């Protein structure tokens with residue numbers, strides 16, 4: 404594949420569905436390694452997207468590549484259910500050691516959205532109840548079941564047939580807390596009130612199979628719930644025999660500074676969906692629950708052709724090994740704290756930065772109109788394009804695309820972090836909507 408393919412980029416929108424082909428920014432890339440993409444233009448780009456929170460071990464980690472090659476030499480395809488192989492069993496054993504206690508039985512699939520489908524289906528099988536509660540602004544995937552609980556953007560839901568089986572409760576956004584209130588107390592009370600409305604007016608709790616939530620709002624804008632809020636949801640679920648599902652597709656595998664956000668927040672769900680960082684970029688996901696719950700899923704009621712692919716499972720085993728050996732979970736926390744300090748300095752200098760929301764290396768930088776404080780997705784795109792010109796790739800999130808996602812691989816060094824933040828600062832200055840002050844170097 405040495406022929407130049409620049410000309411194909413001119414036909415991108417003819418060749419690929421515009422729903423993807425017009426997404427930001429479609430950087431033509433020929434190779435990736437560690438924290439970097441290598442562009443078709445011969446330039447090297449610092450990657451602060453990790454393939455959307457997936458290349459947690461860095462791109463093409465040698466250990467992961469070695470595991471993939473070894474696996475491909477032996478077995479390329481299962482399917483599990485027809486044959487059985489070592490890597491899938493070893494992976495299940497390994498995952499048990501890093502997941503919260505009690506989450507120890509696995510249904511492997513290929514993508515985040517499939518893991519969500521499995522989670523909801525399992526909850527309905529276990530409880531024999533029809534309804535699902537999800538939280539406003541969450542993103543759970545693009546298949547129709549996952550979409551029915553997704554409300555990060557209404558455009559994703561267009562033409563979704565109303566099923567009437569899902570109810571929505573507001574997510575807690577600490578930036579929306581009244582100034583003189585304590586966010587933890589305020590949102591706890593608000594949640595109680597929201598559940599009162601839900602259960603008294605819309606659906607009886609006895610009919611609810613599960614509540615599904617992202618423990619940190621991802622695509623919806625990197626919103627971190629206040630202390631005690633997830634505990635309250637756990638409490639209400641327990642009170643009514645409702646199963647709690649955590650969507651840890653994006654938060655998992657060290658992103659939040661722990662293996663999983665469940666550990667960061669000290670709340671264990673009944674069912675968890677994991678994907679993205681699990682196999683450093685190979686398609687793999689899992690619906691996870693206790694054996695007790697999984698046993699209530701009748702034989703043959705759920706299945707897969709590709710799920711738990713042997714090569715992907717081997718990549719996942721190597722991924723976990725690398726995350727452990729290289730202390731990448733600790734690095735996620737350390738670099739996340741470091742970046743947050745530096746970004747807070749930037750915020751003090753640039754009124755265009757509305758808020759910084761971070762947990763580990765899951766960092767959101769909100770861009771607002773400095774005069775009105777309103778979200779400003781338009782300026783954000785200008786900033787991201789400037790960053791790209793300067794060789795740093797960022798991605799975005801939020802209902803109107805107003806939040807810069809800073810999600811570098813967990814291997815990111817202090818020097819790379821400094822470069823990324825310095826470029827971001829220059830880009831903000833160049834779009835010219837803020838004071839021209841340089842950040843201090845620390």
Ligand SMILES: Cc1ncc(COP(=O)(O)O)c(C=O)c1O
Pocket residue numbers: 455513514515516517519542543544545617621622650651652653654678679
């Ligand atoms: C929290 C969350 N859940 C589910 C999904 C869907 O995952 P996939 O794109 O692998 O289907 C995503 C993808 O971004 C996600 O961030």
